[in-house]
Amino acid sequence: MSGSFCKSLYPFSGEQHRQGLSFQAGDIIRVVQALPGGWWEGERDGVRGWFPSSYVHVLEVRTESNFVFTSYLNLTQSSLNGSGCQSDFDFLSLFNFLFSLSLSLSLSLSFSLSFSINCVTFPTPACMPEQQLLKPNEWSYCDFFWTDKKDPQGNGCVTGFEVLLQKQLKGKQMQKEMAEFIRERIKIEEDYAKNLSKLSQNPLASQEEGTLGEAWAQLKKSLADEAEVHLKFSSKLQSEVEKPFLAFRENFKKDMKRFDHHIADLRKQLVGRYAAVEKARKALADRQKELEVKTQQLEIKLSNKIEEDIKKARRKSTQAGDELMRCVDLYNQSQSKWFEEMVTTSLELERLEVERVEMIRQHLCQYTTLRHETDMFNQSTMEPVDQLLQGVDPARDRELWVRENQTGEIRPVDIEI
Amino acid sequence: MSGSFCKSLYPFSGEQHRQGLSFQAGDIIRVVQALPGGWWEGERDGVRGWFPSSYVHVLEVRTESNFVFTSYLNLTQSSLNGSGCQSDFDFLSLFNFLFSLSLSLSLSLSFSLSFSINCVTFPTPACMPEQQLLKPNEWSYCDFFWTDKKDPQGNGCVTGFEVLLQKQLKGKQMQKEMAEFIRERIKIEEDYAKNLSKLSQNPLASQEEGTLGEAWAQLKKSLADEAEVHLKFSSKLQSEVEKPFLAFRENFKKDMKRFDHHIADLRKQLVGRYAAVEKARKALADRQKELEVKTQQLEIKLSNKIEEDIKKARRKSTQAGDELMRCVDLYNQSQSKWFEEMVTTSLELERLEVERVEMIRQHLCQYTTLRHETDMFNQSTMEPVDQLLQGVDPARDRELWVRENQTGEIRPVDIEI
Numbered sequence: 001m002s003g004s005f006c007k008s009l010y011p012f013s014g015e016q017h018r019q020g021l022s023f024q025a026g027d028i029i030r031v032v033q034a035l036p037g038g039w040w041e042g043e044r045d046g047v048r049g050w051f052p053s054s055y056v057h058v059l060e061v062r063t064e065s066n067f068v069f070t071s072y073l074n075l076t077q078s079s080l081n082g083s084g085c086q087s088d089f090d091f092l093s094l095f096n097f098l099f100s101l102s103l104s105l106s107l108s109l110s111f112s113l114s115f116s117i118n119c120v121t122f123p124t125p126a127c128m129p130e131q132q133l134l135k136p137n138e139w140s141y142c143d144f145f146w147t148d149k150k151d152p153q154g155n156g157c158v159t160g161f162e163v164l165l166q167k168q169l170k171g172k173q174m175q176k177e178m179a180e181f182i183r184e185r186i187k188i189e190e191d192y193a194k195n196l197s198k199l200s201q202n203p204l205a206s207q208e209e210g211t212l213g214e215a216w217a218q219l220k221k222s223l224a225d226e227a228e229v230h231l232k233f234s235s236k237l238q239s240e241v242e243k244p245f246l247a248f249r250e251n252f253k254k255d256m257k258r259f260d261h262h263i264a265d266l267r268k269q270l271v272g273r274y275a276a277v278e279k280a281r282k283a284l285a286d287r288q289k290e291l292e293v294k295t296q297q298l299e300i301k302l303s304n305k306i307e308e309d310i311k312k313a314r315r316k317s318t319q320a321g322d323e324l325m326r327c328v329d330l331y332n333q334s335q336s337k338w339f340e341e342m343v344t345t346s347l348e349l350e351r352l353e354v355e356r357v358e359m360i361r362q363h364l365c366q367y368t369t370l371r372h373e374t375d376m377f378n379q380s381t382m383e384p385v386d387q388l389l390q391g392v393d394p395a396r397d398r399e400l401w402v403r404e405n406q407t408g409e410i411r412p413v414d415i416e417i
Numbered sequence: 418m419s420g421s422f423c424k425s426l427y428p429f430s431g432e433q434h435r436q437g438l439s440f441q442a443g444d445i446i447r448v449v450q451a452l453p454g455g456w457w458e459g460e461r462d463g464v465r466g467w468f469p470s471s472y473v474h475v476l477e478v479r480t481e482s483n484f485v486f487t488s489y490l491n492l493t494q495s496s497l498n499g500s501g502c503q504s505d506f507d508f509l510s511l512f513n514f515l516f517s518l519s520l521s522l523s524l525s526l527s528f529s530l531s532f533s534i535n536c537v538t539f540p541t542p543a544c545m546p547e548q549q550l551l552k553p554n555e556w557s558y559c560d561f562f563w564t565d566k567k568d569p570q571g572n573g574c575v576t577g578f579e580v581l582l583q584k585q586l587k588g589k590q591m592q593k594e595m596a597e598f599i600r601e602r603i604k605i606e607e608d609y610a611k612n613l614s615k616l617s618q619n620p621l622a623s624q625e626e627g628t629l630g631e632a633w634a635q636l637k638k639s640l641a642d643e644a645e646v647h648l649k650f651s652s653k654l655q656s657e658v659e660k661p662f663l664a665f666r667e668n669f670k671k672d673m674k675r676f677d678h679h680i681a682d683l684r685k686q687l688v689g690r691y692a693a694v695e696k697a698r699k700a701l702a703d704r705q706k707e708l709e710v711k712t713q714q715l716e717i718k719l720s721n722k723i724e725e726d727i728k729k730a731r732r733k734s735t736q737a738g739d740e741l742m743r744c745v746d747l748y749n750q751s752q753s754k755w756f757e758e759m760v761t762t763s764l765e766l767e768r769l770e771v772e773r774v775e776m777i778r779q780h781l782c783q784y785t786t787l788r789h790e791t792d793m794f795n796q797s798t799m800e801p802v803d804q805l806l807q808g809v810d811p812a813r814d815r816e817l818w819v820r821e822n823q824t825g826e827i828r829p830v831d832i833e834i
Contacts, residue, residue: 147825177622205594399556408564
């Protein structure tokens, strides 16, 4: 990679490194040393310094000899993207890569123990503490949503928490759509019932008499019975499935808004306090530089004034140091607070989601139960019809009809003279 | 009843009785003697004579003392109606009435052994031969449709055979209407299937993922399965119920027409031959009267010419007598032929009706079988849904979603100076 050029994806202040290279997003940097471990040396505008390799995108790969580096580059490239937002940083892959190489690199440079993305501070890869998941084997929300990610719909960022919130809102939407689907089924059933009921009243073949006529009349009536069954089905669909879906968590949106604002506020506070840290850091650097300058002056020319100046500069330096410590404390407190709230709130969202899935599962089971019932009730509408059909007797029907309609049973006789 | 007046319902020639009273339909007759046995003496236009009491309608009942007569009148009145057609004559009731009274009436008048209604000759009540039903206990068509009846739709007559034919035509009509009813059911099923199928394709909540998403997708698919079941039902309804109903006896109308014309032709022939008998009877009466006149003339004044005339008149009388016998023979043959054809054809109609009722019964059983099948197939569409619902696992769904959507698992750390 040495000799390659790369383009920065995000701004970097360089503060986290004793010899950090600062740049803006979009700057071109010449790669001087591309070491494994996450920190590269580069040169920009004649200035040399170190920066996290994940902050840049290599423009061309000059050396192919080192397969290891190319693989590594591929690993990091996959976690990069071309917006002004830092994507999720594939720390684990880096970590694994380091181990699998078993490189005994003496990382002669000293790096920071951490660096920030969007004012949230993460450990650097080489200095990653042993991190167990808070809830191992549970794939818990509270373990996997620490980093921001690129907003697919634009140039901004989406926090991990916002991803979780979106999931919740989507879940509610799905529930609503399921209720709509059930509503459509209800309409279909009511329509079917109406048609069956109407046909049941149709006088077709109602003049059929006797045992056959009775069986036919019952067959027609059975359509009205079927209609009843389907109406009951649609009515229960409404009360036992649709309604619960619509009613479940009616305060949902309000709650989500509340969570959203709360976490967002904590992030805002974090941004403010991070800025204060940066400002204090710069102020300290300025004060230290002043002290250096003054000390050099003393080496050239001893003077009381310069000694006084040096004392003053030293005092200011100390004060700046204290201020920096104070700002860092405040920042760390803020971040801890945000961390706690993230854990608590994401676990609450997780719980709500489990509840939602359970609720839906239960009520869809209710749907299938109602369908089973309906089919069974429907079958029973055929029983009286079957019975009457069994009793259909052409001889009996003839008797009934002949009794009613005969014209005369005396047979003709011959004329006698 | 003596002293009452009655109004005649049908014409009566009086020929069947030695002292018959002739009248037209609508004539007013004064009742002289209303004897049980079916023959009353009456007076019209100064002429007295006897007639069948079933031919008249009593205008008022003068005597209430004799409950027996009133009951008898009710019996006969119920078989009377006000058109120019003879209604069915309730012989059996008359017969039973006579026996239950155990009246030992000496029926001093001599009646005919038979009389005709619409040119068909029946035995008179008092002289009724022992008639067993041709097919006892079977209520067979061939036993109960000998007499004509009044056409409810006008002034004419309907033969017993036409009543049987109408029954057949009505039966075919009923079959056709049942097929129409099944067609309507088919349409309803197709409509239902179409709606279910369409809803099955609806993308509502299709973004639900994981095990819950699978269960939901299967639930939606089950509607398409239900639609299939109902389409199959409607298809079988068409091939196994509607079609057979429409196809059964396609030559039916032709056959009925054939029967109708055949029997009607035989009745027509009977009418013709009856007229011939009446004509021959009248001719004989005329010849006998002539003989009487001539014989009386001889008693007044002996003369050769008169003796010759008497011989001629006697010859003509004999010839007229032979002619009458010949006509009666032809008539009786015709009536026998008609009788045979009536028995054969009405038994055929009876057989066809049994077949029709059986066919319909079978196919309506097929209908209920198809409905049972449909409900069972329908139930089975729920099985895969139930299975998948059982497998819904919020923890698994969380894992799947988090794996896909996580933003970063490295937790933030404090800033160190």
